[in-house]
Amino acid sequence: MIDNIIVFAYLLIILGMGTYYRSRSNNFKHYANLQSSKNTSKLILVATIFASSIGGGTTFGISEKVFANSAAYTYGLILTIPIDFLIAIYIIPRIIKHHGAETVGDIMASYYGKPGRFIAGVAAMIVSIGLLAAQISVSGRIFQYILAVDYIKAVIISYSIVIIYTTIGGLRSVVFTNVLQFFAMILAIPVISIIGIHKIGIYNFIEQLPQNKIFFDNSNTLLQDTIAATAGFAVMELYPSFIQRILINTNYKETSKAIYIKSFIYALFLIFVTTNGLIAYHLYPEQTPQQALPYLIDQIMPIGLQGFIIVGLLAAVMSTADSDLNITSITLVKDFLSPIFNLSNQGQLLLIARIANIIIGSSAIIIALNFASVVDLVVFVVGFWSPMIIVPLIFALFGVTISQKMMIFSSICGVSSFLFWEKWLANYLNLSLKGVFIGTMVNLLIFLCSVLYTKWRHQT
Incomplete structure (x- = not known):
């Protein structure tokens, strides 16, 4: 009972923060921007960049992959840090030149x-809708298993909160709630590792580490999977929500420093997430990968502390969900509805954005129900981002169009x-290389040939 109270208290605090820090203006531009971009604190920058890049695909998905297969995805993510x-050094200063842009479409429109x-x-x-669906899938598991709430009810409870404060407050609400979420994450995930290793015993844990999951051997399976994961993650950069965060501060040096700090914390975070998957495999190997982490938390966490972990x-x-929901509604209004219907009234645009926020958040549940693995869902939907836009965007920032x-x-x-590649060639050739990498390389090849x-x- 006390764990439920802690969780629902957190949800109410998030709702309260999101409502309190909402944009006070009845203006779409203020809904889509932070309004304090010139002096955004380093803490807010680090917190919001980190929080928008860490989601269910990391906390749950990586643990699933370690439990079911190996640490290849962890190695791939660390190798791409x-x-x-490089983005902080070379890309950030060029993106910030587009300060005032509200979407990636604004930036691309200036070139194409x-x-x-x-x-x-x-x-x-x-x-963004796909990433939102991934988060919905994970939150449903959390409530369903640990708090014994029906899946649909779980989704409605958690995402009604997100939909309310993103609809009311826009980007400003999202950024300020990210600060609380940042501290909640970096405190909770290591605690699972610490208590899990204490339960097993550190020497037993080290001695019984599954060799095939974390060490490279003569079979080369882990090496091949790591190379494939690294290649895929290498092109999965510059998400819409990440670019949105870059644009909230005009000082690129401060933003670059925030990325360095975020990357260091992220590397440590990945180690703890991977350790959690190994602990679950050690203690409860009979569990399904999708339920391994919730089961671990349910079994080893004492009452009260379990609520804080959840x-x-x-x-x-x-x-991650609030970031993706916010950017999706803004993109729909700014890059589609406004130019198609020639809308310019800021009040009308704000109303449409808020209605779109509710519709998009509600409909993403359908996508979540069609993927068993949250990581697979994330990698799949990114195939509609990197292969389409990363190449022309990066080259345009450097003046090549x-x-x-x-x-x-x-x-x-x-x-x-x-x-x-995803539908036919990958299975036919029995290769683990991700379609997102293949698609991005094809785009790059055609782009360079055109140049x-x-x-x-x-x-001539």
């Missing part, structure tokens, strides 16, 4: 006009090759 440093806005908008909406897990899930027609063609080829062809034409 240097890419965050309406086609750029449309393609960026499509990609942003698909990936709060930490919910914080990880809800911090191609014609609108070729940009459209490269994006279509990128996402088509991703789908073709070289244009230079050749100009020379």
